[in-house]
Amino acid sequence: MPDIHPSSVIDPGAELAQDVCVGPLCHVGPHVTIGAGTRLVSHVAILGPTEIGAHNRVWPQAVLGGEPQDRKYTGENSRLVIGDHNDIREGVTIHRGTDNDEGLTRVGSHNLIMGCVHVAHDCIIGDHVVIANSVGMAGHARIENCAVIAGMVGMHHFVTIGCHAYVGGMTRLVQDVPPYMIVEGNPAKVRGINSIGLGRHGFDDQTIGRLKEAYKKIFRNSTQDQAVGKAHDGLAQLEKDYGDDPTISNLVAAVRNSTTSVHGRYRESLRRDDRRKPLK
16 A cells, blocks of 8 residues: 555545655645655645656655646646656646646656746646756746756746757747757847757767758857748758658758747647636
């Protein structure tokens, strides 16, 4: 049976796998499922509906599955789903979704989420992501697989950070971050390709060379806003030269989505609510 410290409170409606370990002064509410080998270190609050997978570690003062901090939220049923082998550090907050999206906030597997990170309603985090201390994700944001976000980054709602991207510390993100690139500054600017991260994840020299060429065609010597016109000029040529390379195709699709969408945020064009409608 689960190893539960006597000072912790587990609602009868929660489902814990047999080898879950719950440390002191934790609270697990109803409609919560926790998978095998997961450990709540101490002082953790998990509210439902929330599903947590196997072999996660959740550190003190983390709050998972709380109601969205969104004035449009009216108590509708929504969920938080967390995968396996995540390390969720001190003071992290992750909120459930809303009806203005899919009603779901999702965190994948093998992620490191460091202290005091906030993951707002309807956010999606992929696998093998590193999010450093005090990063703030506004609602409906997305971080794709293997991205790294340095400390104190602020993400505007509906922003997407592409796979294998690196975002420098204290960057203010109001537009999508292209996959495979390094972005930092205020205003944010693409500085080059994430060659170190790509090498660590096994990208070959030919692919890295093509990404360097793509960076020169699209982003070099341009601010993120100025890159829009340059991007349109370079994307067709990249597709012609390397249309059979899935990495280049992914980059081209991401840049095209961003530069042709609202405010440089592709997912903003998918929002369901009317921003002009008065709040009740």
